[in-house]
Amino acid sequence: MDDTPIGRAAQQAVEAMNRAGEGLPRPARTRVMVVANQKGGVGKTTTTVNLAASLALHGARVLVVDLDPQGNASTALGVDHHAEVPSIYDVLVESKPLSEVVQPVRDVEGLFCAPATIDLAGAEIELVSLVARESRLQRALEAYDQPLDYILIDCPPSLGLLTVNALVAGAEVLIPIQCEYYALEGLGQLLRNVELVKGHLNPRLHVSTIILTMYDGRTRLASQVAEEVRGHFGKEVLRTNIPRSVRISEAPSYGQTVLTYDPGSSGSLSYLEAAREIALRDPHVQQAQQAQQAQQAQQIQQAQQAQEVQQAQQVQQAQQVHQAQQHSGMAEGTQ
Numbered sequence: 128m129d130d131t132p133i134g135r136a137a138q139q140a141v142e143a144m145n146r147a148g149e150g151l152p153r154p155a156r157t158r159v160m161v162v163a164n165q166k167g168g169v170g171k172t173t174t175t176v177n178l179a180a181s182l183a184l185h186g187a188r189v190l191v192v193d194l195d196p197q198g199n200a201s202t203a204l205g206v207d208h209h210a211e212v213p214s215i216y217d218v219l220v221e222s223k224p225l226s227e228v229v230q231p232v233r234d235v236e237g238l239f240c241a242p243a244t245i246d247l248a249g250a251e252i253e254l255v256s257l258v259a260r261e262s263r264l265q266r267a268l269e270a271y272d273q274p275l276d277y278i279l280i281d282c283p284p285s286l287g288l289l290t291v292n293a294l295v296a297g298a299e300v301l302i303p304i305q306c307e308y309y310a311l312e313g314l315g316q317l318l319r320n321v322e323l324v325k326g327h328l329n330p331r332l333h334v335s336t337i338i339l340t341m342y343d344g345r346t347r348l349a350s351q352v353a354e355e356v357r358g359h360f361g362k363e364v365l366r367t368n369i370p371r372s373v374r375i376s377e378a379p380s381y382g383q384t385v386l387t388y389d390p391g392s393s394g395s396l397s398y399l400e401a402a403r404e405i406a407l408r409d410p411h412v413q414q415a416q417q418a419q420q421a422q423q424a425q426q427i428q429q430a431q432q433a434q435e436v437q438q439a440q441q442v443q444q445a446q447q448v449h450q451a452q453q454h455s456g457m458a459e460g461t462q
């Protein structure tokens with residue numbers, strides 16, 4: 128954690144949470160998560176930056192790739208992204224190495240951002256005529272040699288070439304769904320695109336995580352939407368809902384995530400909890416946990432078996448002693 132007052136406050140909030148449980152496992156290899164929903168304003172950017180900060184505060188090294196010409200993720204992370212700054216546009220269109228555009232995020236150690244500038248607005252059209260237009264981000268990420276635990280890609284609200292580049296580069300799709308009427312509308316189209324990219328360009332791609340945002344527990348509509356989404360997607364939906372919170376919406380105007388803006392707020396704690404769920408859902412971590420549980424079960428079984436053998440031996444010895452006593456009694460009687 129950077130040694131600034133807000134940095135320290137955020138770190139203290141995480142330490143308070145971690146005291147309740149053990150620290151979080153880090154993934155065996157970099158998890159690339161594509162935050163997508165072509166519907167506007169559902170909480171993609173808010174979720175990207177706050178989850179990224181939460182994971183970094185939990186000790187992971189995290190890169191946010193801002194793939195939206197609006198540059199909202201760069202703003203929220205307080206990263207410079209005026210027109211002259213080297214940006215993700217240069218990476219996609221000019222083949223600039225990613226390492227030349229990545230900037231560290233102030234206040235949160237281990238968090239980095241590849242910013243988006245207004246240039247990116249033209250990229251959808253400029254990419255069309257370029258070689259390997261769908262896999263330019265994937266190539267850039269593969270060539271990036273800094274160790275990372277997570278890469279979170281913030282997509283624009285469309286299903287154009289920028290989003291396709293994200294879907295080709297990542298393995299996991301994270302879909303934020305706003306708890307409001309029409310929440311599921313348009314999702315079919317996103318899911319069809321995920322299937323198309325999976326079928327033709329990226330066989331590893333799958334929807335791994337759904338997160339319910341702007342949840343207002345006081346309204347029936349929110350709980351109805353949550354129920355519907357859970358019914359539809361099941362285990363992909365995180366148990367933690369992100370509440371509607373003024374602190375979450377205020378934070379970007381200070382160039383901060385809610386984690387540093389108001390570490391103890393419900394919004395901050397819910398993103399930390401969502402990050403914990405995501406870290407524990409890592410397929411590799413789950414496999415390791417299952418292997419550990421199986422090993423423990425085997426050890427218990429072996430210990431039980433050893434105990435049974437020992438008991439049987441004791442019974443046998445007692446019987447032998449008894450028989451020997453009877454024998455010597457009988458011998459004495461015959462004398």
Ligand SMILES: Nc1ncnc2c1ncn2[C@@H]1O[C@H](COP(=O)(O)OP(=O)(O)OP(=O)(O)O)[C@@H](O)[C@H]1O
Nearest residue numbers: 167168169170171172173284341370371372375376
């Ligand atoms: N949990 C929340 N509580 C209150 N306001 C929120 C919450 N999440 C997001 N917002 C606000 O809702 C608006 C839309 O959020 P955000 O920008 O994250 O959505 P988006 O899906 O990235 O939008 P776009 O499609 O334009 O990229 C923003 O003003 C943001 O501050």
Ligand SMILES: [Mg+2]
Nearest residue numbers: 171172195199
């Ligand atoms: Mg956005």
